Amino acid sequence: MTETARHCGTWWSETDNEETVGSVGVDMGERRGTHVPVLLERCIELLAPALNRGDQTSRGDRTVHVDATLGLGGHAEAVLARFPDTVLIGLDRDPEALAHARARLAPYTDRVHLVHAVYDELPEVLDRLGYAHVDGVLFDLGVSSLQLDEPDRGFAYAQDAPLDMRMDQTRGVTAEEVVNSYSHADLARVLRVYGEEKFASRIAAAIIRERQKARLTSTARLAELVRESIPAPARRTGGHPAKRTFQALRIEVNRELAALEAALPAALDALAPGSRMVVLSYHSLEDRITKQALAARARSTGPVDLPVELPGTGPTLRLLSRGAELPGEAEVTANPRAASVRLRAAERIDPESVTGTERTRRTDRERSRRGGKALRTPSALRDASTVERKGLPQDGTGTEVEGEGT
Numbered sequence: 001m002t003e004t005a006r007h008c009g010t011w012w013s014e015t016d017n018e019e020t021v022g023s024v025g026v027d028m029g030e031r032r033g034t035h036v037p038v039l040l041e042r043c044i045e046l047l048a049p050a051l052n053r054g055d056q057t058s059r060g061d062r063t064v065h066v067d068a069t070l071g072l073g074g075h076a077e078a079v080l081a082r083f084p085d086t087v088l089i090g091l092d093r094d095p096e097a098l099a100h101a102r103a104r105l106a107p108y109t110d111r112v113h114l115v116h117a118v119y120d121e122l123p124e125v126l127d128r129l130g131y132a133h134v135d136g137v138l139f140d141l142g143v144s145s146l147q148l149d150e151p152d153r154g155f156a157y158a159q160d161a162p163l164d165m166r167m168d169q170t171r172g173v174t175a176e177e178v179v180n181s182y183s184h185a186d187l188a189r190v191l192r193v194y195g196e197e198k199f200a201s202r203i204a205a206a207i208i209r210e211r212q213k214a215r216l217t218s219t220a221r222l223a224e225l226v227r228e229s230i231p232a233p234a235r236r237t238g239g240h241p242a243k244r245t246f247q248a249l250r251i252e253v254n255r256e257l258a259a260l261e262a263a264l265p266a267a268l269d270a271l272a273p274g275s276r277m278v279v280l281s282y283h284s285l286e287d288r289i290t291k292q293a294l295a296a297r298a299r300s301t302g303p304v305d306l307p308v309e310l311p312g313t314g315p316t317l318r319l320l321s322r323g324a325e326l327p328g329e330a331e332v333t334a335n336p337r338a339a340s341v342r343l344r345a346a347e348r349i350d351p352e353s354v355t356g357t358e359r360t361r362r363t364d365r366e367r368s369r370r371g372g373k374a375l376r377t378p379s380a381l382r383d384a385s386t387v388e389r390k391g392l393p394q395d396g397t398g399t400e401v402e403g404e405g406t
């Protein structure tokens, strides 16, 4: 297994990284089995056609899969076990997660590269490892159970801890620095935009008042302040009152959305025709960015009214899920952390393969955007147990739907 770490723009060798990862002092392997990978079977099913075609790639019989959010290595382990001819490149910005994943993936050491990196650094990582293209990419966004469950990381509003919230504790600003230094306007913006918090301004004002008395340093005090700032009737609905504030601060501290906006196009660029990407999002902001990144490449850039595709204007992606797929009830019961997941997936296609073809589907979409209706085909209705259904019949028959799905 090769393992590399990036620190302040420098790549360390495997030997150096042994030290970097070891210094976090984790009991490697202790987390094995405590994290249930979300929508695992569906991810494997979607990636299989791309990862099972080793004989068609330029790398002999091996395919390459990028797990951009390695976490505890649950999805990665399943990919390595199910696809014996696949090489895995696993990225995570959290050295502690990398250490756990490294222990878990030890049986596959000859087919694994682990890299300490933010996922928008994927092009550099591939360049360094000598891969021009990859066959599969998985993004399982957000925080891992390791990060949530370890009180000293400061992600959880239910346990008292220092206000940290950095996924990579070796660099960057902490949540403590954010709440103690941002202006009222900036705090309110972060809470409103990243937390979709209705009471953003009141919470920001309470934070400012509190820090004028004493520096805010603990998750418990912040959670209490948020609860006190919200009108009593609102406290009784929508889960823990501090949930949205903690999500917002976590996104701000880790610059999560900017990294995702840069990473998705970069990952799509790395796909060869026939390669596939799957994205699991856990809140609407992530899902919106994903939806837009995929949709931008799944449509033609040619003039709307031409009946055929022109060279170079055809779509470069085929969406594998119409709208976002939701978890089934059984999955949510077995793994409550899957409750908010939204899955989107796409396959890279060669734009030249659609040159000169009829643009019936595009015309349908254009028509629907202008208020008309497009035909939803039976194939778009696969897996009635998980596909988000907007009043669609579950017998697989085509139906009339508005727009392009959510």
Ligand SMILES: C[S@@+](CC[C@H](N)C(=O)[O-])C[C@H]1O[C@@H](n2cnc3c(N)ncnc32)[C@H](O)[C@@H]1O
Pocket: 035, 036, 037, 038, 068, 069, 070, 071, 072, 073, 074, 075, 076, 091, 092, 093, 094, 097, 117, 118, 119, 120, 140, 141, 142, 143, 144, 145, 167, 256, 259, 260
């Ligand atoms: C939900 S967990 C992934 C769990 C994993 N699929 C598994 O089965 O164990 C998300 C992981 O992505 C990492 N992560 C989040 N944002 C990242 C980013 N911008 N770059 C690299 N890693 C990131 C987190 O540190 C965390 O370990």
